[in-house]
Amino acid sequence: MINAKPTLKSTLKALLYLAPLLIVTITFTIWPLISSFLMSFYTKYNYFTNQVKAMGGANFAYLWQNPDFHLAVRNTLVFVIGVVPLTVILSLGIALLLNQINWLSSFFRTIYFLPFVTSTVAISLVWNWIFHQDNGLLNALLGGSVDWLNDPHYSLTALIIVCVWRGLGFNIVLFLAGLNNIDNHYYQAAKLDGASAWQQFTNVTLPMLAPITVLITVNEIISSFKVFDQIYALFHGQAGPANADLTMMYYLYQKFYVEGQYPVAAASGVVLFIFIVIITGLAFWYFQRHSIKIWGRRS
């Protein structure tokens, strides 16, 4: 029935259907979320007996003064600012090119998608070769002699290159889907209205790709903030030379697994969470404000 009103019985029945997923989600996502949030306020705590003797903001105060954490925040922000725009622009560009070729198009699409399905460890191994100071491909191409992975001035750039390269495939596929959704009539109309190829790109392609661009940008911001495994694999379990690739997630990992400072790790997790919320919030706020330009409707 379309016009059925919810009753107590129907609500209970719905809950029953939802129960399997709800139980799993609450146990493995919601509950750890809450407990780690609480843990960030434990100042005297025995992890193994789970005894809390005192609570307070000391963990946050510690982070506020800890130079390593400052470095982690700085590195993370540099990383996000380096990766996100590059990934979005490059994947859009490649998607546009791929959209133009008809010949062997699925072959090229597969090639670009491959990094996404390859394991991080394998990728890091290959990039270790590429970045090698004496025999590496990159130095051979650039004609320099940069020690990409061991020089603190370059190691964050090296990380950004690997992460951009790895993220391309998936975002290209998303952009290609977006491009396929643009009705050819818009291009024909624009052409007859006198739009040049560039004007067609700025007046048809870009505005019509706006929704997918928002999705890719926000998704890329969130996943860049959480970067960890690429660092771990690329620098063999280190945070780069002289902690040059220490990100917030890596800091959290070190505090938790290496140093055993569980409440500090939890507190840094909360700070990371707040960063992500603020930045994605800002992104959404921006897109909402400009929604008329982007989607052609008021929201």
Place this chain on the structure above:
Amino acid sequence: MQVTLKGIQLAYDRHNKIFDQLSFHVQDGELLALLGPSGSGKSTILNLIAGLLTPNAGQILFDETDVTKLDARNRNIGMVFQDYALYPQLNVMDNIAFPLKMAHVKKATRREQAQKLAKLVHIESLLTKFPNELSGGQQQRVAIARALAKKPKILLLDEPLSNLDAGLRVELRDEIRHIQQVTGVTTIFVTHDQNDALRIADKIIVLANGVIQQVSTGADLYRHPRNLFVAQFIGSPKINTIPVANLIPYISKEIPASILTQAVTAAFRSESITNDPVANALMTNLPVTMTHQVQIGRDSQTQLQFENNRLISTAISDNYTQKIQTINVAPRGFFLFNDDDVCIWEGDAHD
């Protein structure tokens, strides 16, 4: 501007030719309708004129200029698409002004022009709205205004009325005619609906399977169809067709023997069938059974069974209850077609 297509050939591949030796001419300031069933190639012709498709052979001339190889951008053509193709991220004002913006016209001039055009198509109150806030008819008007924005020499309309409901259709049909007369722009519009074509077009080209069947005025197409396809396509209800052999015993008028031996199909309009005596009747006393009679507005349609053929008449008096009838067929609206479906004889052309 005059438009001439000369010997156009278009094929997607070697075996599927869409057009072969297609030629026609449109006068300056004319409103031409391309009429045909779906798949007849009407919209393809528009795309050829617009420059969105390039013919494999043949020439397209605007006045005396050969534009066959000219890019769509530089042909100065306004086109209205069937789905309107309004830019969703631009409001009505910016949509109309878009071609001017592409031509780097100053913003103040652009706005002034857009307002003028909006007034012409009666949407001046909608200038700040976005396409998704408009009804189909309003979107159509915006699309027409946008197509006219750069003062095109030729206006192309691709099925402009097919997405609209009946009332709006009639309104916009007259509107298109009005706009065309005000601006004097050479207009070609594609439709599958004979009513649209017959109402507003100066000249109609009937197309079927990529071949031009006849080029003429609406009245002429109805009165003098060149072949069976045109006779059947134009006119509502559809013309009655019967093998000539079935009719021979009832023919009361002299038809030359040379014609009769060639004739294969006879066709006669519904209004030529009546149960009243007809002066100069072409056929008299055909025995028929009346199967059904309906009143459609002003007209009544009567279905008759003649041997194995079903006939429709619109000239039998209403509420005729007597079941078995004989009918007479008037010469006007009667045609004979030969083996190749070409019209070889018209009933009233020989008095």
